[in-house]
Amino acid sequence: xxxxxxxxxxxxxxxxxxxxxAVEDLTFGAPPGAVTGFLGPNGSGKTTTLRMILGLVAPxxxxxxxxxxxxxxxxxxxxxxxxxxxxxxFHPARTARRHxxxxxxxxxxxxxxxxxxxxxxxxxxxxDRPVGGYSLGMRQRLALAVAMLGDPQVLVxxxxxNGLDPEGIAWMRSFLRGFAAQGRTVxxxxxxLGEIEQTADHLVVVSRxxxxxxxxxxxxxxxxxxxxxxxxxxxxxxxxALAAAGTVEIDTLPDGTLAVxxxxxxxxxxxxxxAGVAVHGLVAETVDLEQLFLQLTSGRWAA
Numbered sequence: 001x002x003x004x005x006x007x008x009x010x011x012x013x014x015x016x017x018x019x020x021x022a023v024e025d026l027t028f029g030a031p032p033g034a035v036t037g038f039l040g041p042n043g044s045g046k047t048t049t050l051r052m053i054l055g056l057v058a059p060x061x062x063x064x065x066x067x068x069x070x071x072x073x074x075x076x077x078x079x080x081x082x083x084x085x086x087x088x089x090f091h092p093a094r095t096a097r098r099h100x101x102x103x104x105x106x107x108x109x110x111x112x113x114x115x116x117x118x119x120x121x122x123x124x125x126x127x128d129r130p131v132g133g134y135s136l137g138m139r140q141r142l143a144l145a146v147a148m149l150g151d152p153q154v155l156v157x158x159x160x161x162n163g164l165d166p167e168g169i170a171w172m173r174s175f176l177r178g179f180a181a182q183g184r185t186v187x188x189x190x191x192x193l194g195e196i197e198q199t200a201d202h203l204v205v206v207s208r209x210x211x212x213x214x215x216x217x218x219x220x221x222x223x224x225x226x227x228x229x230x231x232x233x234x235x236x237x238x239x240x241a242l243a244a245a246g247t248v249e250i251d252t253l254p255d256g257t258l259a260v261x262x263x264x265x266x267x268x269x270x271x272x273x274x275a276g277v278a279v280h281g282l283v284a285e286t287v288d289l290e291q292l293f294l295q296l297t298s299g300r301w302a303a
Contacts, residue, residue: 005032005067005068005153006031006032006033006067006153006154006183006184006185007029007030007031007032007065007066007067007068007185008029008030008036008053008064008065008066008154008156008185008187009028009029009030009064009065009066010026010027010028010029010049010052010053010062010063010064010065011027011062011063011064011065012025012026012027012061012062012063013025013026013027013049013052013059013061013062013063013064014026014059014060014061014062015045015048015049015052015057015059015060016060021209022045022048022209023045023048023049023052023059023209024045024208024209024210025061025062025210026045026049026062026206026209026210026211027062027211028204028211028214029214030185030186030187030202030204031185031202032153032183032184032185033180033181033183033184033185034180034185034186034200034201034202035176035177035180035186035188035199035200035201035202036185036186036187036188036200036201036202036203036204037188037189037190037196037199037200037202037203037204037217038050038187038188038189038190038204038206039189039190039193039196039203039204039205039206039293040205040206040207040297041207041297042191044206044207044208044209044297045206045208045209046158046189046206047085047158047189049064049206050083050085050156050158050187050189051085052064053066053071053156053187054071054081054083054085054156055070055071055072056085066080066081066154067080067153076108076150078107078109078149078150078152079107079109079150079151079152080150080152080153080154081152081153081154081155081156082144082146082147082148082149082150082152082154082155082156083147083155083156083157084140084143084144084146084147084156084157084158084160085156085157085158086158090131090134090139090142091131092130092131092132093130093131093132094130094131095127095128095129095130095131096118096123096126096127096128096129096131096134096142096145097114097118097127097128099131099142099146100114100117100118100142100145100146100149101114103146103149104149107149107150109149109150109151113149113150113151114149116148116151117145117146117148117149118145120145120148120175121141121142121144121145121148121175122141122171123138123141123142123145126138135163136162136163137163137164137165137168139163140160140162140163140164140168141168144157144160144175152184153184153185154184154185154186154187155176155179155184155185155186155187155188156187156188157176157186157187157188157189158188158189159189159190159191160172160176160188160190161190161192161195169192169195173195173198173199176188176199177199180201188200193288193289193290193293194288194289194290196289197217197288197289200217201216201217202214202215202216202217203215203216203217203220205293205296205297207296207297212296212297213296217289220289220292221287221292224287224292224295226261226284226285226287227259227260227261227284227285228259228260228261228263228264228265228268228282228283228284228285229253229257229258229259229260229281229282229283229284229285230257230258230260230268230272230279230281230282230283231256231257231258231279231280231281231282232258232272232277232278232279232280233277233278233279233280234277234278235252235256235257235258237275237276237277238258238268238271238272238275238277239252239258240275241271241272241274241275241277242260242263242268242271245267245271247260247262247263247267247268247271249261249262257281259285264284265282265283265284268282269282
């Protein structure tokens with residue numbers, strides 16, 4: 001595996017803080033050419049995992065690798081991985097350009113990379129303003145510009161949407177997808193599930209320090225079959241009619257609504273009409289990422 005392959009992997013990754021297991025036997029991969037969304041409830045071990053990947057926390061067991069080696073063994077880490085893990089401590093009186101030049105010198109890249117980074121994150125027009133006057137969203141962009149200085153193959157981001165307004169979130173989505181479209185790797189932790197749903201190609205979901213799902217979002221959706229929800233005057237009669245017509249995956253929800261899987265609203269409506277059952281409401285259930293996430297992290301598939 002060469003040093004530009006871009007894979008980020010965790011194998012049996014474990015971290016205990018005393019008696020507390022923050023991460024337990026976590027195994028996953030984030031492939032190049034994709035945005036991998038890293039999801040989990042607060043306290044599920046996401047930030048600890050990202051810090052282990054970046055060599056900031058030593059694992060109790062297991063290994064995290066980038067391009068097949070631990071972060072500490074990368075010959076030029078800033079040219080392979082760019083990371084934003086938390087709000088950056090920028091000097092308020094220093095301009096963005098001066099801050100980036102200092103960072104560029106520290107990692108051994110030319111000053112020309114500064115202008116490229118400023119342009120990439122949309123801060124070129126504000127480059128010579130003191131950072132103390134920046135909004136939180138602008139500071140997030142500046143932190144991303146620092147991560148981009150080495151023209152990395154991999155981006156590791158922890159909650160990059162914090163402080164961004166809707167326009168900024170849309171910009172971040174476009175930026176990350178464009179970065180991945182170049183064959184590079186994005187591993188991004190976020191609590192903005194709706195945004196991850198629009199941005200990520202691949203998901204890793206953790207709960208209580210363990211991986212409960214990894215794979216394409218489409219695969220996660222396919223694991224929960226679509227259902228038709230129907231409110232009617234006689235649920236038992238309609239259920240019998242549907243079963244007689246060959247539809248047998250029928251559940252009755254607590255409010256009396258029938259949840260019918262393996263069919264579509266037209267079939268359910270036609271069956272109700274033929275059975276003489278008045279229908280009061282009929283809708284195809286939409287299963288969004290938030291529902292799937294809650295079902296996974298609660299340890300059950302909820303109705």
